[in-house]
Amino acid sequence: MSESRTHRLPLVLFGIYLLLYGGFIAINLYATDLMELTPFAGVNLAIWYGFGLIIAAVLLAFIYGVAGSKANDASDADPENGEVSQ
Amino acid sequence: MIYEPSVLAVLVFFVFVGITLGLSFWLGRKARTSEGYFSAHGQIPWFINGVAFAGDYLSAASFLGICGMIAFYGYDGFLYSIGYLAGWIVALFIVAEPMKRLGKFTFADALNARFDSPGIQTAAGLSTLVVSVFYLIPQMVGAGALVTPLLGFPQWVGVVLVGVTVILIVVTAGMVSTTWVQFLKGSLLVIFSAILTLMLLARGFETAEGGADGHKLRTLGPFTTETLAEKLAQSEATKQWSVVAANSAWEKTPFVRLKDEEGAVTVWKKEEKQGGEFFLTEAQSLTKTPDGTILVNGLVKGKKKGEPQLHPVGHVSKLPGGKKKTGPLGFLSFFSTLQESEVVLWSKKVVKEKDDSVTTVYYQKPTPGSQVLRPGEHPRFKGIRSNDPIDKLNFLSLMLALFCGTASLPHILIRYYTVKNESAARKSTIVGIVTIGFFYILSLYMGLGAMTSGSIDVTNSNMAAPLLARSIAEWLFAAISAIAFTTVLGTVSGLILASAGAVTHDLMGQLLHVKMNDAEQVRVAKISSVVVGVVAIILGILFKDMNVSYLVGWAFSVAASANLPSLIMLLFWKKTTRQGIIAALVVGMVSSLGWILLSEDTFTKVYGLDAEAALVPFSQPGIVTIPLGFLVLICVSLITQPVSSSAASSD
Structure with a gap:
């Protein structure tokens, strides 16, 4: 990356x-x-959206974590790249 | 309600506190230098740090305040969960790695990394102190609220107990012991909340006519105003009762007071039906007479079991399909069942009489489950269902402050210095988000579980989660109460440490130019911890009647307004100058504090004045004061650009 x-x-x-x-x-x-509204399983949108926001935060954090690890690996393999996050 | 201290709860409580203190003394041997004291030598493993983030962040407001608000009002308390977690996205994507890269001990270090300005260090140090003290008050209030039912001590004893324990923790080993206390507490809080939720789902819902003490709430009628006395006399149960004439204080209320055969005056709420008829539903009342006597439902409040006390409440009155019991429920069927049920919530109204006696009436409010599970029922969130743009702005402002506040809280920011590099800072934030997110999902189950558990104390929303645990098992109540107490310990430790760092490093070192060697820095930090701890104890006692989550909202607003604009602009705008940062810090802090002090909420809840006297249009300052901080920073930075070269200044 x-x-x-x-x-x-x-x-x-x-x-x-x-x-x-x-x-x-x-x-x-x-x-x-x-x-x-209860779009699915009799549970209303307020709860689906609220849980969705929490789960989205966790998913986005994981995506960032995986991408960051790959970037760190790449920079470790290529010393000229330096520290990625700097 | 009367809380009888349980031997098991007291034992578990002291074991928890003992382990916490023992751990602190043992780890204390490792912290001899200022780097060890403030940042644990940057050697905390990222996973431990991540869970400690949760331990630091999931304060009394999260565990006690949110569960209590959901138990009393339904979904609206969960809006806080959503806002608090969203703030971590700002922390992860914007703040985490630069904070680690730029700073050393305190938030002010990071802001000042490019400028080496005593002004920035001082302003940021002051802002850290102000935010930390604001955040400390609700934690101490929460501690007092917990200790009363758990150990039977008065509120101030709880506050002093927390204060002294925390001072011991912080003074012995600084960040090392604070981190492990927070890790321990974060792990236990999430594990036991999950156990509580699973047991709650296994129990399911059951219809009832009252709370867990077995008292069945009565309904009388139907009556008309003319036939009330006559019909009471005709019924076997009420034939010796009489109607108390409504005086000027009571005549405009929806209540009727009845005197029973023993002379006790009970309060009933009129439920109007068609054709001028009404039913009377049983309410509960707490009266403080001018001579200091407290009456519960018309009788002198007792001190022992069996004597007059308020009944525990909160029950399901109707289940779908007319069922009496659901049996075990799944994670989704819990909500879908509640959606189709009817729950009895409780509201309150205060009646002040001419003789200065004050009666608080708690009355039943049967509410459809679909209404319990929708946003906009709590007065603080009335903006959702109101057409008034000011109310809508107030809601938007609170959600903005929650979103922006997390990444600006000093006790959270200093945790980025306890890991070894930026990668560890990022990973520990991710662990924090997962842990905190999981807990917040559980908070909705626990809050709604408490609402329907028959165990709620109508006078104290903060006790909803521990009382829910008691309704399931005594050992669970003991564990949850002890964890709730360590919850306060963990957060207060972090706040006191952040304050001590600000005093030692930012204010004494930079403002007063006191030169200190390593050992002196640690000594000053420990003395500062004791002073801040004592101040927190005093404030915790003074503010004992304030709502915990309301006070936390203040801290978030001030943190977001004072700290966030500087932090963001420093990272993303190369023309930011030191004067711009100082101005933004000062203006953000003063304007948000000023707004809060002049708001309707403070006028009514703190000063006891009329809401109309408030000088600002709505209570939550964030939507005005956060942009103001950005604006001030941009204007002042543009005015104070270095003459030589703007390119040079950007470095």
Whole structure:
């Protein structure tokens, strides 16, 4: 992974989460009744979306962790690359 | 409610505290240098540090406050869980690695890495102190609230007990022992919360007519205003009862007071039906008379089992399909069943009479499960269901402060210095997110479980989770209470250490130019820890009636407004100057503090004044003061660009 992509990745992941979080707040503020719908298994959207935000945070963190490890491995293999995160 | 100290709970509690202190003394041998004291020599393994993040972060507000809010109001408490976890995304993707790369001991180090400015160090040190003290108050209040039911001590004893224990932990070994205490507590909190949730699901729901003490809540009627006295006299159970005439304090309330055959005055809520008829549902009342006597449901409050006390509450009144019991439930069927059920929640109303006696009436509020599981029912989140744009802004502002606050909390930020490099900082944040996220998912189950457990104390929402555990098993109550207490210990240790670092390193070293060698730095830090600890004890006693999660909201707002703009702009805007950072820190801190002190919430809950007297339009400052911090930083930085070359300044 190139250094610029390594630098960009956390910002992209942050942007994705920001959209999800912003969507949750927007629905709460402007389409409140949507949160009462029960789209699956009799559980309402408020709970699905809330759990979804927590699980999304964990998934995005793992993606970042795996990408970061690969980048570290690459920089270890190529000393000229230096410390990726610096 | 009267809490009878359980021998098992007390034993488990002291074993926990004993182990914590023993661990602290044993590890204390390792910390002799300032680097060891403040940052554990950067040698904490990333996994341990990650779980310690959870131990540091899952404070009294998370465990006691959120579960309590869900138990009393439903889904809205979970909004805090969502906001608190979202903040970790900012910490992971934006703050974690640069913090590790730039700093050494404190948050101020990182901000000052490029400038070497005493002004930045001082302003950031002050901001650390202010945020830490704000965050300390609710932890101490939570500790007091816990110790009363657990050990039977007054609130102030609990506060002093936590204060002294924490001071011992921090003074003995600094960051090393604090980290291990937090690791221990973080692990136990998540494991026992998972056990509690599984036992809760295995128990399922059961309909009831009252709480766990077996008292069946009565409903009388139907009546009309004219036939009330007559119909009471006709019934065998109430034939000797009489209606207490409503005076000016009671006539505008929805309550009717009845005097029974023993002379006790009980309060009943009118449930209006069609055709002018109404039923009376049994309420509970707590009266403080001018001479200091406390009456419970019209009788002098007792001190022992069997004597007058408020009944524990919270029950399911209807299950889907008219069932009486569900049996074990799955992770999803728990919610789908509740969605189709009816739960009896409790609201309260305060009635002040002319003779200065004050009665708090707790009354039943049967609520459909679908309403319990939707957002917008708690007064703090009324913006969700309100058409008033100010209310909506208030909600948006709180969610913004929660999102931005985590990555600005000094006691969280210093944990990045306890691992050896940026990769370890990143990995430990990921472990923290997984641990904290898992706990927050459990918080919804525990809160709703407490709501329907028949064990809720209507006067104390903070006790919902421990009382839920008691409704399942005494040993679980003992363990959960002890863990809740160590929860407070872990967070308070981190906060005191962050404050001690700020005093020693940022304020004395930079502001007062006191030159200290390594041993002197550690000594000053230990003295600072004692002083901050004592201040926290005093504030914890003074603020004992304040809501825990409300106070934490203050700390998040101040942290996000004062610290985040500087941190973000330093990392992402090359034209940031030291003057810009100092201005943003000061303006963010002063404006958010000022806003809070002038808000409706503070006017009503702290000063006891009318809400209309508040000088700012809504209570949560974040949406104004966070952007203000950014704006001030940009303006001041642009004005104070070095004359020689902007390119040079960016380095």
